[in-house]
Amino acid sequence: MKSRWVVGTGDYLDLAYHAWTQASATEDVQKITVPQGADYEFDLSIFDTLHPELGDVFIAVDDRFGNFKRMELFRVALERGFTLSSFVSANADVASEAKIGKNVFIGPQAIIGHHCKIEYNSVVHAGAQIGANSHLRASVWIEPGVQIGSRVEIGTHAIIRTGAIVRSGIKVGKGAELGWPQLYSADIADKTVYDTRYDEPILVYGS
Amino acid sequence: MQSRMHPKYYLSQEIFDREQIKIFRKVWLFAGLTSLVAENNAFITRKIAGIPVVIQNFKGEIKAFENICLHRSAPLQQGFCGRRALVCPYHAWSYDATGAVKNIPDCEAIYRFSADEKQSLKLREFALKQVGSMLFINLSTEPMAFEEQFKPEFVALMESAAQSFDTEVMVTTWHGKFNWKLVYENLRDFNHVKFLHAKSLAAIADFPFEAPIQADLALTPLEDISIPGLRKAMRPFSYGGPEGKIDAVRPVPWLNMVERWGTEDAYFNWLAYPNLHIACGNGGYSFTIEHHIPIAPGQTDIEIYFITAKKKQPYAASYQVLLSNMHYSKTILTEDIDMLEQVQSALHIDAPIPTQGAYESTNRQIERWYTELMETEHEI
Numbered sequence: 034m035k036s037r038w039v040v041g042t043g044d045y046l047d048l049a050y051h052a053w054t055q056a057s058a059t060e061d062v063q064k065i066t067v068p069q070g071a072d073y074e075f076d077l078s079i080f081d082t083l084h085p086e087l088g089d090v091f092i093a094v095d096d097r098f099g100n101f102k103r104m105e106l107f108r109v110a111l112e113r114g115f116t117l118s119s120f121v122s123a124n125a126d127v128a129s130e131a132k133i134g135k136n137v138f139i140g141p142q143a144i145i146g147h148h149c150k151i152e153y154n155s156v157v158h159a160g161a162q163i164g165a166n167s168h169l170r171a172s173v174w175i176e177p178g179v180q181i182g183s184r185v186e187i188g189t190h191a192i193i194r195t196g197a198i199v200r201s202g203i204k205v206g207k208g209a210e211l212g213w214p215q216l217y218s219a220d221i222a223d224k225t226v227y228d229t230r231y232d233e234p235i236l237v238y239g240s
Numbered sequence: 241m242q243s244r245m246h247p248k249y250y251l252s253q254e255i256f257d258r259e260q261i262k263i264f265r266k267v268w269l270f271a272g273l274t275s276l277v278a279e280n281n282a283f284i285t286r287k288i289a290g291i292p293v294v295i296q297n298f299k300g301e302i303k304a305f306e307n308i309c310l311h312r313s314a315p316l317q318q319g320f321c322g323r324r325a326l327v328c329p330y331h332a333w334s335y336d337a338t339g340a341v342k343n344i345p346d347c348e349a350i351y352r353f354s355a356d357e358k359q360s361l362k363l364r365e366f367a368l369k370q371v372g373s374m375l376f377i378n379l380s381t382e383p384m385a386f387e388e389q390f391k392p393e394f395v396a397l398m399e400s401a402a403q404s405f406d407t408e409v410m411v412t413t414w415h416g417k418f419n420w421k422l423v424y425e426n427l428r429d430f431n432h433v434k435f436l437h438a439k440s441l442a443a444i445a446d447f448p449f450e451a452p453i454q455a456d457l458a459l460t461p462l463e464d465i466s467i468p469g470l471r472k473a474m475r476p477f478s479y480g481g482p483e484g485k486i487d488a489v490r491p492v493p494w495l496n497m498v499e500r501w502g503t504e505d506a507y508f509n510w511l512a513y514p515n516l517h518i519a520c521g522n523g524g525y526s527f528t529i530e531h532h533i534p535i536a537p538g539q540t541d542i543e544i545y546f547i548t549a550k551k552k553q554p555y556a557a558s559y560q561v562l563l564s565n566m567h568y569s570k571t572i573l574t575e576d577i578d579m580l581e582q583v584q585s586a587l588h589i590d591a592p593i594p595t596q597g598a599y600e601s602t603n604r605q606i607e608r609w610y611t612e613l614m615e616t617e618h619e620i
Contacts, residue, residue, distance in 0.1 A: 071490070072490070072491055072492045073492060073493075074493065098557065099557065099560040101556070101557045101560060208559055224559045226563060228567075230570065231412055231570070232412075232413065232414050232415045233412050233413045233415075234412065235412040235563065235566060236320070237409065237411075237562065238411065239275050239406075239407040239408045239409055240408050240554055
């Protein structure tokens with residue numbers, strides 16, 4: 034029996050592990066926690082015990098550090114030759130011609146409209162709706178129940194939190210975080226953060 | 241001993257208006273960062289002491305003007321910052337680097353201004369001073385010298401730090417429900433740290449302070465109340481340096497990505513009276529600029545800029561470093577803001593006058609100067 038190593042940390046690791054367990058009767062699904070040190074760096078030694086010919090890896094790290102920590106493990110797994118298949122819940126409604134990249138997670142009751150493109154390492158949680166012809170770039174994090182209209186473009190590493198509704202045709206910049214539960218009806222600049230703890234959006238200028 | 245700060249100073253609209261005219265329209269105030277106006281036509285807009293201001297780059301020259309078109313009073317530039325020539329969006333009057341009207345479309349055909357009238361059209365310009373990558377503005381028609389307001393050693397250390405600021409800047413604003421003076425009083429009181437921030441700031445830094453001798457307690461009235469005298473009296477209100485002791489900085493990967501400012505493991509603070517605080521809690525790796533903007537007697541906007549020291553090279557996750565640090569700073573500052581809002585909410589016109597101890601000598605000196613300005617016709 035081939036192995037399915039669900040590798041990562043936190044609640045999302047648990048969620049992804051259970052999703053894979055329910056979905057794969059023919060695989061030996063294992064949960065592997067990668068410890069983070071006081072400097073937030075991963076201890077990658079666990080990868081030395083895993084071999085691509087014996088199984089496949091799914092990386093499950095949440096949105097911490099703007100999804101960069103999930104990207105970090107994704108790259109490590111890719112460099113070590115793993116295929117990194119995506120997970121699409123049997124209860125999700127995904128248009129047949131939608132393109133889904135490596136290591137993507139699509140939760141139950143999620144709806145992915147026709148001609149959508151979900152790039153590698155992105156997460157679309159349960160009940161999220163992605164309108165037709167929308168494009169999610171790499172390492173995006175979409176929380177449960179989020180509603181995204183048609184023709185929406187979401188930049189890499191963006192985070193859309195529960196309660197957010199993104200109007201059709203909007204461009205959400207890379208690294209943006211839409212955390213205020215509201216309708217977003219104008220384009221969002223790169224790295225703009227709407228965090229409920231703050232009175233105003235957090236903006237980034239320059240580079 | 242009893243404070244000079246009657247509750248009215250935190251509650252009265254009349255006092256607030258007087259402060260705006262007698263302090264905020266006279267002194268040098270923080271206005272922004274040069275990295276936001278680095279390119280030709282880049283601009284920032286502000287409202288300072290009730291006056292809308294645009295700070296704009298004209299081919300490398302940075303100028304500050306009143307952000308009101310001389311035709312129909314529309315703001316010339318809109319939004320916090322951007323990049324656009326200085327042209328009014330209403331009827332397209334444009335202005336040059338001196339603030340003079342550069343072009344009025346169809347001027348002769350429909351406006352029929354005389355040559356003299358057209359030549360007299362000039363935006364009100366304000367004095368600007370660059371300190372490292374920080375900009376200060378003075379709204380006065382006869383601005384005092386920068387050095388009259390701030391001590392040279394204070395400016396030198398702040399300039400040295402501000403030269404190391406990176407060009408990637410994270411900005412946000414919090415709306416505090418308290419009077420602006422409560423912030424500077426709080427910042428000049430290290431005794432609150434171990435109580436209010438017991439689990440946050442006090443866990444990582446220690447701020448030693450002394451209770452000075454009687455002579456420093458501002459018990460007697462100010463002796464020199466001339467304009468130069470009152471300016472001189474103001475100078476010690478601004479100071480900075482390695483005020484806090486910290487443990488060795490915890491090694492996290494981003495520290496290696498920036499050119500550290502200095503080598504001293506200390507918590508650096510700069511307090512520029514009236515409304516600027518710069519903090520560097522990790523010995524030169526990153527800086528928080530807190531700018532306290534008075535909005536109304538019981539309302540102060542806290543504008544926060546977060547920057548690291550200059551990056552050695554760009555890297556994709558740098559904005560997440562800024563965001564993590566912003567969130568961390570917020571946990572500490574929220575403790576202050578919550579307390580100051582509580583203080584403000586308890587104030588009423590007959591509230592007890594505060595009782596101060598010897599360690600509060602700086603605040604005592606400030607309030608002696610402040611009440612002199614508020615209660616007399618003397619000016620700075």
